[in-house]
Amino acid sequence: MCFSILQVPRCRIHTLANFCWGSSHSLNRTCDKIFRFRLLGSKANCLEGGYSKRWIKRPASTKTGGSSRTNQESKSTTIGHEILDETVSTRSTLSINKTEVSEFHRIPYCDIQQMIAQNKDITKFLTFIVFDIETTGFSRENERIIEIAFQDLQGGENSTFQTLVNPGRHVANSHIHNITTHMVCRSDVPRMEELIPILLQYVKSRQKPGGYVIFVAHNARTFDVPFLVNEFSRCHFEIPPNWLFVDTLPLARELLKLEGLKLTSGTSLDALCKRYNIQFVGKAHRAMADVTALSLVLQRLTFDLKLPLSGLIAKHFTPSDLTSVKKKK
DNA sequence: GGCCCTCTTTAGGGCCTT
Numbered sequence: 001m002c003f004s005i006l007q008v009p010r011c012r013i014h015t016l017a018n019f020c021w022g023s024s025h026s027l028n029r030t031c032d033k034i035f036r037f038r039l040l041g042s043k044a045n046c047l048e049g050g051y052s053k054r055w056i057k058r059p060a061s062t063k064t065g066g067s068s069r070t071n072q073e074s075k076s077t078t079i080g081h082e083i084l085d086e087t088v089s090t091r092s093t094l095s096i097n098k099t100e101v102s103e104f105h106r107i108p109y110c111d112i113q114q115m116i117a118q119n120k121d122i123t124k125f126l127t128f129i130v131f132d133i134e135t136t137g138f139s140r141e142n143e144r145i146i147e148i149a150f151q152d153l154q155g156g157e158n159s160t161f162q163t164l165v166n167p168g169r170h171v172a173n174s175h176i177h178n179i180t181t182h183m184v185c186r187s188d189v190p191r192m193e194e195l196i197p198i199l200l201q202y203v204k205s206r207q208k209p210g211g212y213v214i215f216v217a218h219n220a221r222t223f224d225v226p227f228l229v230n231e232f233s234r235c236h237f238e239i240p241p242n243w244l245f246v247d248t249l250p251l252a253r254e255l256l257k258l259e260g261l262k263l264t265s266g267t268s269l270d271a272l273c274k275r276y277n278i279q280f281v282g283k284a285h286r287a288m289a290d291v292t293a294l295s296l297v298l299q300r301l302t303f304d305l306k307l308p309l310s311g312l313i314a315k316h317f318t319p320s321d322l323t324s325v326k327k328k329k
Numbered sequence: 330g331g332c333c334c335t336c337t338t339t340a341g342g343g344c345c346t347t
Contacts, residue, residue: 132346133346133347134347135346135347136347137347138330138346138347139347140330143347146347173347176347177347217346218345218346219331219344219345219346220346221330221331221332222330222331222332222345222346223330223331223345223346223347224346226330227346227347249331249332249344249345249346250332252345253332253333253344257333262334263332263333263334263343263344264334264343264344266344267344267345268344268345268346269345269346285347
């Protein structure tokens with residue numbers, strides 16, 4: 001499956017078409033040996049309240065400990081939890097070194113704006129990940145994330161990542177996503193502080209050396225990203241500086257405006273799926289189903305807006321942009 | 330909470346996210 005190709009004659013314009021769903025990237029290649037969880041085979045049981053497709057119940061273990069580089073004393077604890085993923089067909093191992101996590105902030109990254117200006121092959125430095133979260137409510141201050149899904153648009157092995165998250169509290173809005181307290185408030189479902197190192201390592205396994213990761217979500221600016229930033233902060237982690245975010249909601253608004261339609265015509269993910277005749281795989285308002293749908297909506301939106309890759313990247317924002325907006329007020 | 334629109338800007342309501 002490929003993104004639509006937008007081409008301008010005699011101009012070299014990079015588009016999402018460059019990110020095809022087929023290349024392979026093994027988690028095994030980039031891992032160390034301190035934190036560890038396992039993604040098991042794909043033929044497993046369906047999850048309670050999950051998808052109609054082959055959702056996988058994956059027992060996993062996480063080893064936490066000190067740095068192998070500094071030879072500090074290592075304390076290992078095993079945390080059983082379930083990682084839900086639909087695409088991994090072979091047994092693979094992802095290990096995480098906590099020192100390595102802290103070094104995310106020391107990697108020198110390329111100047112993306114300069115590369116666009118110089119028309120360099122920016123696709124060599126970019127990873128596009130569509131993501132979605134399910135939460136216990138709307139308030140980033142008071143509510144918690146209970147499910148996260150990532151999909152690397154490059155495709156290939158391990159291109160999707162999905163997990164439930166233990167919020168340590170009652171889930172009052174199960175009627176929205178069908179995720180119940182019983183499903184997440186369990187010792188074998190990871191808490192956010194346990195999950196973040198795994199997420200960081202997963203994303204690192206997908207990114208290119210010295211490159212940026214573009215995270216795309218619907219209403220990312222006012223919901224998903226502030227939630228993510230808040231959870232990282234609460235768990236004493238920082239969003240890596242090479243993580244950039246793009247919100248598809250303004251793209252949808254821009255398109256309706258271009259077509260002379262009122263915004264009340266619908267800019268929700270549901271409305272966009274109906275517009276493009278995209279069917280949800282599984283139930284809407286489950287993270288992976290929404291991610292899959294948004295991945296398809298994204299290619300249609302960029303096609304309709306005639307938006308080249310550089311134009312999409314130009315719409316990015318960072319967590320510090322959100323902070324500066326807050327400070328101004 | 331941010332963005333957009335309008336019966337507007339010294340405001341208010343609706344949409345979008347769960």
